[in-house]
Amino acid sequence: MDKLVRITTVPLSLDKLLEGQMGFMKTRGMDVAMVSSDGPRREAIAAREGCPYYVVSMTRVISPVRDLVSVWRMVRLFRSLRPDIVHTHTPKAGLVGMMAAWWCRVPVRMHTVAGLPLMESTGMRRRLLVLVEKITYGFSSGVYPNSYRLLQYISDQRFCRPGKLKVIASGSSNGIDAHYFSRTPELEARAEEVRKTYGIPGDAFVFVFIGRIVRDKGIQELVAACKPLKAHLLLVGPFEDDLDPVDDACREEIERNPSIHVTGYQQDVRPFLVAADVLAFPSYREGFPNVPLQAGCLGLPSIVSDINGCNEIVEEGINGLVVPAKDTNALRRALERMIDEPGLRDRCAKNARDRITGRYGREVVWDALHREYQEQKRRAHAL
Structure with a gap:
């Protein structure tokens, strides 16, 4: 053996x-x-x-x-x-x-x-x-x-x-465990509870980020890009103050903006993904990230950085949008497109699951x- x-x-x-x-x-x-x-x-x-x-x-x-x-x-x-x-x-x-x-x-x-x-x-x-x-x-x-x-x-x-x-x-x-990351009535109900817990109206547009809240995950660009938008942002993950923390201005914006909600570390991220309309994952560097796989399996379009791994999972206009890393303006435009173009969003959502399960089961x-x-x-x- x-x-x-x-x-x-x-x-x-x-x-x-x-x-x-x-x-x-x-x-x-x-x-x-x-x-x-x-x-x-x-x-x-x-x-x-x-x-x-x-x-x-x-x-x-x-x-x-x-x-x-x-x-x-x-x-x-x-x-x-x-x-x-x-x-x-x-x-x-x-x-x-x-x-x-x-x-x-x-x-x-x-x-x-x-x-x-x-x-x-x-x-x-x-x-x-x-x-x-x-x-x-x-x-x-x-x-x-x-x-x-x-x-x-x-x-x-x-x-x-x-x-x-x-x-x-x-x-x-x-x-990715495609069975575990599948939409079910029970999961939809838990997602509704997430929105209620954080005071997010049922008709509000929601972006979600999952990961450590640190600089090289693109958090500063994401917070800045979301600031002028009529949308909510769920940040699912812990602040990390020792390695690569976000700057004081970003931390202050996160803490005072009523449309930004920090959940801390979550053992089960599925309800938070289902509670959202689009995944925003503007990381500076990755190997092969799990979060876009999880989001795609749950039928969520993704906005990701044009970096290793992310640009292999997400294809522009097919199951999401790909933007340059560290580019706040490009990220804001992509966020706006997902809000303003329901046809694009629906097409990406429809394609998301099949692209993941066939290659990364x-x-x-x-x-x-x-x-x-x-x-x-x-x-x-x-x-």
């Missing part, structure tokens, strides 16, 4: 980004363990996936001494577990996990890349982040960008040799990943 270890920096990534995947691999006969720093929902995730969960503390910032301590603790864990495959996600988990797996001579060392913070960095910080990526990729046996545009970027930047790079299926880290992605595990293990044994 193949022993697989899946690693993320924090439990939230295992919870939301890889939900169900570990349990699926277990049904395929793999012995699966999960690893991350400690945090909320760790026990619930272990129960849901039916797999053991180990804690190795990792920081989300670069800290050489603490990172080396994390590597050593991961080495000790691997010596106990003796995995055949180590598969990491998120930058710090990738650095720590790939170094430790190489040190322990784990034959298959796979790292998934789901967005690169260095894309929005400059100067010394960018050089340091590039170095971290190159080290991570160097210790891996395979690197898996979760979109084709991201693969091209990594290849163009020469972060690793092209032979190591591969996209699983059509992209996405986990695919969860089982499609999981089956492709399982095949890749077996292929990589065969290659490792052939060496």
